Amino acid sequence: MKKKYNVLQILTKVYGSTLKAVPFSGILGILNYLVQGMFPAVTALISAGLFDAAYLLTREGDTLTCVIFYGSLFVGTYAVVYILQFISSITINAGIYERCTSYYHMMLSEKAAKLPLISFEDTEVLNLQSRAKDCAEREILSQIYMSSTVFITSGISVISTISVLAFYNIWLVPVSIFSVLPYVVARVLRGKEFYLLKKAQAKKARRLEYLWGLFHNKQAVKEMRVMGFGEYLAQKWTETRDEVNEELWQQNMKDGKSMLLCDTLKIAGYGLSVLLALLYAVKGDISIGVFGACITAFKAMQEAAKSFLIDLGNMPEKTAFANDYFEFLDLPEDRNGTVRIDGIKQGVVLSHVSFAYPNSDGYALKNISFTIHKGEKIVVLGVNGSGKTTLSKIILNMYPPSQGEVRYDGVLSSEIDKSSLYTYVSVVPQNFVSYSLTIRENIAISDLAHLQDDSLIKQSLVSSGLQSLLNEVGGLDEQLGREFGGKELSGGQWQKIAIARGLFKTSELIILDEPTSALDPLLETEILQQFLEIARDKTAVIISHRVGLCKMADKIIVMKDGRICEMGTHYDLIRKDGEYRRLYTAQEQWYR
């Protein structure tokens, strides 16, 4: 997965994407800085002429013409630079920063949408994504674009101003250069340390985000209030935040100290140069005008060199962040097969499927083989952690098997076109979403072609036992959920809505991953029986850790430690006197 880009490659990529996202502002930004690069040298030359002309006017009664000429040039140069700065500051802020940042965010979202779903189970990918997001949010790529442009400008300023200084007196050059060199050392060292620190902090940053999110999740807030662990979580958040801030603070302190040392050296260098120039002026080696211009030029050169060296020193840190961004964009995308299907006419066959999560030692599924025949109603039964949800994701072709194969009507899962498969498949996940949308949307969002089909939606509500809810709410376009002032539903009602949504999609295979596990066993069985009634023409896989529905299933698959330990009908398995019988006997009293 690691792919390191060098600075030049990063710069090429940053320039490419900036000029693609905001060509006008990008080019204007470069032009502006290039013109500004010549400014210090030009003003030094003009001010030398102006000072000398003014000196001659006051001391030797020379004509005003020269002063007016240099004065106009001086003012004109400033005017041009200010106008350019004004125009480019608008285009740079609005274009290179704001528009580019939203472009980079969009690229990250588009990429995330194309990643294989299994990537989201990989902590390395999640950390890389978090760092790439950090890079976009902190506008690092735009900063690289701007500072590399400023870097070139400062380079031009330094070289042209050094030439002017050398022209006046060669000794002014080394003094000015030595006074700014410490900046680069400080920036390179600190910059790298800062990146490494941020990299190490990615996991903590995600934890902070997670804990913060809990305080904005109404379920979690209610639970923490009643159970009294809100303070514990708040403290955990504070501790993590303090840890992160302390590390950053230490780093910034180090940074601040080295910058202070650099500034002191710079001031000393400046003082030395003024002294040297004064000596030459007193000796008569340079004119008064050149002395004045020399000081201005020296200051400008110091500023340009400082900016040049700081930008150079900051590059390793910035490009390291940018590397994460481009590395994330380079992650392999979900491979989609090309074979389209027009229905699941025979069924789904799993042969010797094993599956291991990324960065995980053991297998979550081991050597699973069975067939889902068309029209069959299968219950996958097992205690928590036995591999049921993982199996559902394999059946849905969300995760590729690590070993073995899955075929849909004979087509290998890796070769099938997923969009054609998903036309015929529906799912009601364990952690389904209760959408704060209208009741119409909550049902028909799974089949947008029928979003306005009132009678179909009403029929779906009635057959899912939601007629009374519809009467209560008053109409299909009424808002559900309290977020936007709509009606809040009970847990059971949301579950019925989720199942109705799953069934509303015209699918041939539907998978129910314990959406009712939070309900009491009798209510769960009632809802699932209703589900089976509506899904009678479909192939259905129902995942459960309860035996309530098993008598009605065509086939029961009992999972244990990632393996299928038993398979058959209720009566087969009861006779077998194994795991199923054990589970059934333990739960039997719930259904009396």
Ligand code: ADP
């Ligand atoms: P069930 O649905 O039966 O409760 P799961 O399929 O969720 O079981 O989990 C099966 C096994 O896989 C468990 O040991 C669980 O810890 C492991 N597992 C689940 N999700 C992940 C993940 N994202 N990364 C690593 N291991 C996981």
